[in-house]
Amino acid sequence: MKNSITLGGITVASGQKVSQYVTVPGTECKFPITIINGANDGKTILASAGIHGCEYPGVLTVVELAKEIDPKDVSGAIILTHEINMSGFLERQTYVMPEDPKRKNLNRLFPGDPNGTLADKLCLFLMDEFVAKSDFHVDIHSGDMVEELEACVIACAPKESENNKFAAEIAKHLSFKWRMNSGGRHEFYNSSSIDRNIPSMLFERGGSGKWTREEVDANKKDLKTVMQCLNILPGEPKINTEQKFFKRHEWTESDVEGMIFNFVKVGDDIKEGQKLFEVQDMFGNHIKDINAKFDGHVVIITNTLAVNKGDDLITYGEV
Numbered sequence: 001m002k003n004s005i006t007l008g009g010i011t012v013a014s015g016q017k018v019s020q021y022v023t024v025p026g027t028e029c030k031f032p033i034t035i036i037n038g039a040n041d042g043k044t045i046l047a048s049a050g051i052h053g054c055e056y057p058g059v060l061t062v063v064e065l066a067k068e069i070d071p072k073d074v075s076g077a078i079i080l081t082h083e084i085n086m087s088g089f090l091e092r093q094t095y096v097m098p099e100d101p102k103r104k105n106l107n108r109l110f111p112g113d114p115n116g117t118l119a120d121k122l123c124l125f126l127m128d129e130f131v132a133k134s135d136f137h138v139d140i141h142s143g144d145m146v147e148e149l150e151a152c153v154i155a156c157a158p159k160e161s162e163n164n165k166f167a168a169e170i171a172k173h174l175s176f177k178w179r180m181n182s183g184g185r186h187e188f189y190n191s192s193s194i195d196r197n198i199p200s201m202l203f204e205r206g207g208s209g210k211w212t213r214e215e216v217d218a219n220k221k222d223l224k225t226v227m228q229c230l231n232i233l234p235g236e237p238k239i240n241t242e243q244k245f246f247k248r249h250e251w252t253e254s255d256v257e258g259m260i261f262n263f264v265k266v267g268d269d270i271k272e273g274q275k276l277f278e279v280q281d282m283f284g285n286h287i288k289d290i291n292a293k294f295d296g297h298v299v300i301i302t303n304t305l306a307v308n309k310g311d312d313l314i315t316y317g318e319v
């Protein structure tokens with residue numbers, strides 16, 4: 001029998017599973033988590049859901065897997081956060097953490113700050129207690145209330161490294177139609193790789209504040225495939241030969257606030273120079289057009305009339 005493990009103050013004996021709330025030390029902030037300590041030796045995976053409060057497919061993916069996975073089948077350990085941003089979830093708030101005095105977006109704060117507000121401390125706790133004790137990290141997102149998307153997997157790859165190649169190799173086995181590499185910085189999964197040297201990836205599936213059985217099942221299958229690639233669960237996954245890779249992609253943020261009008265939708269193929277959005281002020285006056293920087297395919301788009309400075313608008317990639 002292997003040893004017990006302690007994560008976030010929770011000790012789990014070999015071959016056991018514990019589901020409970022964990023509290024961020026020195027605060028009242030708590031969130032639900034499951035830790036599965038397998039009967040056999042192996043790697044540890046962190047699968048996190050709920051950095052954003054209304055991204056439901058990921059929450060159900062983790063809640064269901066936490067019940068279904070038998071520790072007897074596990075070599076190593078599985079850490080599942082069911083919903084990190086509980087106040088965002090219960091208050092149905094897009095992106096932000098309402099419990100934080102500054103209502104910050106957790107996914108802009110990693111690797112966290114011990115001298116920051118509650119949200120910064122939560123991020124640091126996640127990094128120190130869970131990421132640092134893992135061998136691989138999958139952060140599960142979807143389009144939140146305001147975004148629609150085509151499912152895609154993003155391997156963290158800010159620069160060439162063994163970690164990045166490893167994450168990209170695993171991503172090739174997943175059922176996602178689209179795969180790309182991240183060049184980001186302060187998101188949870190990027191910070192795992194950049195700041196803690198833990199290979200990582202992001203799932204994006206579902207959106208618009210909804211969830212479907214198909215999305216949850218596809219996430220569960222893909223998460224199990226990652227675990228199989230890491231030899232945490234038995235099975236020999238095959239490469240998905242249908243998957244397409246974006247050799248470059250563009251995330252466009254708005255640099256103004258006002259009203260935004262979409263001229264394209266998710267799934268569209270677009271041409272360089274094509275008009276994607278028009279932004280107007282609150283009197284209906286034209287502020288600017290936003291045009292495509294290169295030929296590509298639209299995978300994520302924001303669908304609200306309101307837009308703030310710094311809001312994500314669109315993601316498109318070049319195959």
Ligand SMILES: [Zn+2]
Nearest residue numbers: 052055141142
């Ligand atoms: Zn998200």
